[in-house]
Amino acid sequence: MKKLAPIALALSLGGTASIAQTGSALERAAPALAAYDQNTVEGNLWQREGLSPRDRSIVSVSALIAGGKTTLQPKEFARALDNGVTPAELSGIITHLAFYAGWNNGVEAAQVAAALYDERDIASDSLPGADVELLPLDQETEDARKTSVQETHGATSQGVVDFTESPMFLDLWLRPDLAPRDRSLVTVSSLVANGQSEQVTFHLNRAMDNGLTREEASEALTQLAFYANWPNVYSAMPVFQDVFDSREQ
Structure with missing residues (x-):
């Protein structure tokens, strides 16, 4: 019999129960x-307000996976599924x-999603x-990036x-399981969550080119303060502000 990985095994024994146990553990150990x-x-x-429930879920699951x-x-x-993220989109986020954010993190998240599915x-x-x-493919943009x-x-x-x-920009970024705006939001959320602010400028601009608004980007930071951590969000805020300012010039 094939052995399940620990995460998948725990979830297969009752995903709903594990969620309830997390809540009771909080009340027991840290009221x-x-x-x-x-x-x-x-x-x-x-x-x-500022982000739809679906977008909040995209930001949150991206931070947790990252x-x-x-x-x-x-x-x-x-x-996320309850908030309108489709199973295909969640699969795309993990991929x-x-x-x-690292192959291991993707594989572990896939185990969690498999049990939920x-x-x-x-x-x-x-x-x-x-x-x-x-x-x-936007060939002009890709040529500039490549050069x-x-x-x-x-x-x-x-x-x-x-x-x-x-495969990244000629395959992964062109997959239809995520809309370009959402794929950029996933990427920015991951970068902020892992404190990789130096990469944010390119991807935040790309996200806003693809339809993410300033208000949504700002509120994503608010969500990330809780689901990533406060210091990484504060490190990212000057980068976000620079992008906002540059787009108003």
């Missing part, structure tokens, strides 16, 4: 945190973040595979440059 969780996170943060934080993933993956009778053949019709990366980093690691071109 003040339980109160903040109920009153501030659930009662305030998730009720705020940080390898599997404890809250069952709860937030389920909430995308395997590149941007089993619980909800979501068939694997309903999810996008490797062979899909890609979105159109810049080659000139800046080619002498350091041609292998990284090559894989950045393909």
